[in-house]
Amino acid sequence: MRDRRGWIAPVAVGMFALAIGLVLGSGPLRTALIGSLGVQVDSLEDQVAEAELAADQANVTNDYGDEWVDATAPQLLGTTLAGRTVAFVSVDDADAEAVAGAQAHVVQAGGTVAASVTVESLWTDPNQSAFRAALAPQLASSISGLDGTETVDQVFSQALAQALLPGTADPAAESAGSGDEADANAADPIGPNEEDRGAVLWALLTDAELVSGTRTGPADAIVMVAGEAPSDAGESSLQVTANLTLIGVFAGYDAPIVAANGPDADDDLVASVLADAAVLAPRVSTVTWIDTTYSQVTVALALREQFDGWVGHYGPGEGREAAPPPIEP
Template structure:
């Protein structure tokens, strides 16, 4: 049985240890601990100052590199799309500043913007599923040469949009066909397309712009997407009718239209994509990528592991040059051979 003396000894030991700790802490160890903490604080302050200076230096270098890239890129882009007509379609919520800069880059490359439009919420809203189905069913017969019976509503509407923007008429390549005019008027009338300015001629390339990926928080209270909505089918239908399609959008880390297209192996082999459009220097890639697509050298451009940073620089064929080369060759043959067949 433990008696009172045992408890007394335990209490004395506890108080003795406490007294020793106080004495040591207030005496010999006080200066040592204080000096150690002071040294650590000074080291952290010096490290913070060094990191701040390094960050400022890195930001300055990055700014200089971006300025150089923009200046050099402008020279690289200049003339890459001479004589090419482009239709710009806002497929998601693209900021006005980004879209305006992309349009400026295209025009600086020599392209002519023949249409600028936006897809409305009716392309995705569940409330407009019947509208989409009705419009698609009404156009299946007209588009039977490029779609089949299994093509989804999104695919039919994509093919209709591509024809409305690119099909030429019998009068020549610079004139829209009657079918393209009627299709565009239909898409506008039913509220699927809104125009910044309506098509003034057929486009050689359709540029589909994607905005920032929609997060779960951003969709709170927003209209739900219909079950028939399929971005990949939309782009596939657009490519089937327009043939040369370029999809551009922000970096694909959080998904979006660029990531969806790249994830489909068959579609990714046909459509050129550009990511990183949230950065001014990457928007220089848009005209270069459009030229690569027209030259059958398209691909996927951006900073992702499965993409190439810079598109190839291509020289698009000039119809006048081709005609001139052909004529020069004939003249040379005629001038270089006499009646006897000798040179």
């Protein structure tokens, strides 16, 4: 026969532990044993509940704000970009939805999206530097205004600028000869030669897979939108340098330029532009938080302001405005 004494002790211990648990669940003994910890837990639970409520309220406010901006955008924008053509250039895996939203508001303002371009990773891939070095001289022969001292980044940037902005104060214009040809170019700022060269450069860039996207014709303004920089420090440095080179080349043309990105980050596109107080900041308008409806509308207004000869910096942060001033009729 089995000895039942072997299981009496475990059962007794289990019942005792259960009793202790029930006692500690509430009452003075619980307070005596855990002291103020229970009060702290209750306080933290209250704080969590308050934070959840605040987050819900913020979401409602944000959603309502987006709806309000969408509803009033037609009145805000009017026909401020009527007859204007804009090229969008995305770098660093820019948020495609944000870019599409900004493009929609440009169209809403009467403008046309002449190009929607993505700069591909091949542009800066450290493993493809030999390929880029071999390709640059081939592109250079189709680019006007070069003197042979340009870096590979500068050659590619000039190629893209002339592909998108043919006839907008081409760097070769100052060195162009005088006479009938010069007079004809002055009368027709986007002549057949410039547009042909732009189409050729676009074909060369896309065939080389340096860029992708669409180009339906020449643009007279640029919006450059950046995503997050690569996490790898080396790749990030290459990307920052390439972005600065590209925006700097764009700024050398007689065309409105707007740089935009998401929330502020060190060395992002907007920060790089603002850090260049001597050249880029007085020339290139900037917009942050491009993933919001507010900023997407601001891009269109900043373009209009640039066409009027003014530069502004918009979005949250010190030294920036909430939005451009109203457009005067």
